[in-house]
Amino acid sequence: MGLRKRIFAATYDWQMGGAQRAGLADLRAGVVSRATGLVLEVGAGTGLNLPHYGPDVEHLTLTEPDPSMLKRLQRRVEQQPRSATVLRAPAERLPFDDDSFDTVVCTLVLCGVEDQPLAVREIRRVLRPGGQLLFLEHMRSEDERHARLQDRFNWLNRAMVMCDCNRPTRLTLASEGLRIEEIAETDFPKAPPFINPLVHGRATHPTPVGAENTTQTRADPT
Numbered sequence: 001m002g003l004r005k006r007i008f009a010a011t012y013d014w015q016m017g018g019a020q021r022a023g024l025a026d027l028r029a030g031v032v033s034r035a036t037g038l039v040l041e042v043g044a045g046t047g048l049n050l051p052h053y054g055p056d057v058e059h060l061t062l063t064e065p066d067p068s069m070l071k072r073l074q075r076r077v078e079q080q081p082r083s084a085t086v087l088r089a090p091a092e093r094l095p096f097d098d099d100s101f102d103t104v105v106c107t108l109v110l111c112g113v114e115d116q117p118l119a120v121r122e123i124r125r126v127l128r129p130g131g132q133l134l135f136l137e138h139m140r141s142e143d144e145r146h147a148r149l150q151d152r153f154n155w156l157n158r159a160m161v162m163c164d165c166n167r168p169t170r171l172t173l174a175s176e177g178l179r180i181e182e183i184a185e186t187d188f189p190k191a192p193p194f195i196n197p198l199v200h201g202r203a204t205h206p207t208p209v210g211a212e213n214t215t216q217t218r219a220d221p222t
């Protein structure tokens with residue numbers, strides 16, 4: 001395990017503290033509280049989203065590939081009342097059957113996965129048709145001038161927070177078969193400009209054509 005990753009995990013909550021207090025925790029709450037049913041959170045980190053899950057969650061599964069993060073995640077799960085299953089797995093290889101979840105939650109993860117299109121395909125695969133992805137991600141700006149600034153400072157972003165600030169996440173969600181239903185842009189609290197925009201919203205795994213109106217009828221035995 002790399003020393004850098006261990007330091008990142010050990011200092012993550014502290015590093016995020018200012019942003020959390022300046023609005024990030026509220027943004028998390030707005031996204032995560034909409035989770036319903038069987039819920040998977042990928043790249044759950046130290047578990048900063050845990051307090052924001054609401055009563056409509058039937059069961060929560062958390063995945064995280066990094067052992068140092070995983071240890072902290074497990075600890076945080078044990079300290080709160082909701083039960084959750086914690087598993088070590090990268091987003092690119094989710095150890096679940098197709099159509100397993102009603103909701104997938106992804107916050108500040110798609111900027112740092114190894115293979116973003118593959119990770120999104122995996123998220124789509126494990127979501128049931130009609131299921132939702134709730135996301136909060138910083139990504140490449142659609143303003144070309146700002147995107148060029150992000151390209152120029154990506155090395156610094158990588159050095160600071162071990163991810164890319166210029167990934168075309170919105171395009172990847174759409175090109176890998178998710179339908180973006182809602183999306184809003186804001187600034188990442190207390191962060192340098194190249195980290196913006198921070199984008200949050202909801203995408204769905206489209207129901208196959210024809211399946212939406214299918215009603216099952218059962219013959220009346222009388």
Ligand SMILES: C[S@@+](CC[C@H](N)C(=O)[O-])C[C@H]1O[C@@H](n2cnc3c(N)ncnc32)[C@H](O)[C@@H]1O
Nearest residue numbers: 043044045048066069090091107108112113114
């Ligand atoms: C910036 S942290 C975000 C943690 C958490 N989601 C949050 O909102 O606080 C990025 C997380 O993504 C995880 N990660 C890195 N590569 C990943 C991958 N391929 N699949 C899933 N998670 C990954 C990291 O270990 C880390 O926990």
